[in-house]
Amino acid sequence: MKKIKNKKIKLGISIGDLNGIGGEIALRTFEDERMLDFCTPIFFASAKTISFLLKHFDIDIKFQGIKTAAEALEGKVNIVNIFDDKAQIDFGVETKESGKYAIQSLKSAVKSLKMGEIDVLVTAPINKSNIQDDDFKFPGHTDYLNQELEGDSLMFMITESLKIGLLTDHVPVKDVAEKITVDLINKKYKTIYNTLLKDFGVEKPKIAFLGINPHVGDGGVIGQEDKEILIPTLEKIREKGDLAYGPYAADSFFGSGNYKNFDAIIAAYHDQGLIPFKTLSFGKGVNFTAGLDKIRTSPDHGTAFEIAGKGVADHNSFKEAVYTAISIFKKRKEFKKLTKDVLQKQKRRPASSRRGRFE
Incomplete structure (x- = not known):
């Protein structure tokens, strides 16, 4: 019998503020090709933007440009092209434009998460000031995700x-x-x-x-x-x-x-x-x-404008965010299976002996 190959977890990445360190730490994480053994990374940005960042930071990554996350290829770094034009990048500067691109990336990634095109989401840092506009009035990722995804964040x-x-x-x-x-x-x-x-x-x-x-x-x-x-x-x-x-x-x-x-x-x-x-x-x-039905993680720091573009940002927290998202995805699958097994056993027990917990 032919062995069925398990599909790798599709890991979406919102690019964050382009003038901060988000692009650098995200790409540094996948400069190590061994990361592709754990997941299929899907960046929500543009091929032009990613090419600029790779060249600026001298990062050697071959990527695949795609139209939707559903087209992502295993064994590749995938880029969903959501920016129609070449985004202006001014490292270390808070601009309205970089906030606009950050939210565009986040909204597109969350949409794919809701549709099941990606399994988990890792968000690069945003700036809470320049993301505010008529269509986005949230103090950060958590409140926006609470609105878009089921549960209590x-x-x-x-x-x-x-x-x-x-x-x-x-x-x-x-x-x-x-x-x-x-x-x-x-x-x-x-x-x-x-x-x-x-x-x-x-x-x-x-x-x-x-x-x-x-x-x-x-x-x-x-x-x-x-x-x-x-x-x-x-x-x-x-x-x-x-x-x-x-x-x-x-x-x-x-x-x-x-x-x-x-x-x-x-x-x-x-x-x-x-x-x-x-x-x-x-x-x-x-x-x-x-508290949400979907999984989102991020590094434990912000945009770090003061070191943006200098090639000195530490990507370890972003890498940990990737590992954590993958681990939680697997734990939830295990818990779901365990719960299913327990419920099947309970059906064979008298109703008076069944005990529940938080749903």
């Missing part, structure tokens, strides 16, 4: 040993406390619990919460939110038998090494989670949009 910063999710992400500090509600805490906890279960293979997740206020409010002396909202909500979660811990004072949680005792940590707001994450993992971490 959550910014999840991950490495093999450290995973941090956020209750609130791109929100002004003055608005953080009023946005943290019982419903939000439960929703974000559920999302992280499920992603650890099906995307990372953690059977009984241990999840720690950081306090909203300094010293977890010191019993209400420094703010009432921990005492009145967070602590009672965690108590109810624990009553279900879940391993939800805290809240812990954020100022000592990471320096003491306590974070190593948990599968994931939930921070109250952006900097509370991302400052320790990037301090401990910068250049090695991955931003994963958890």
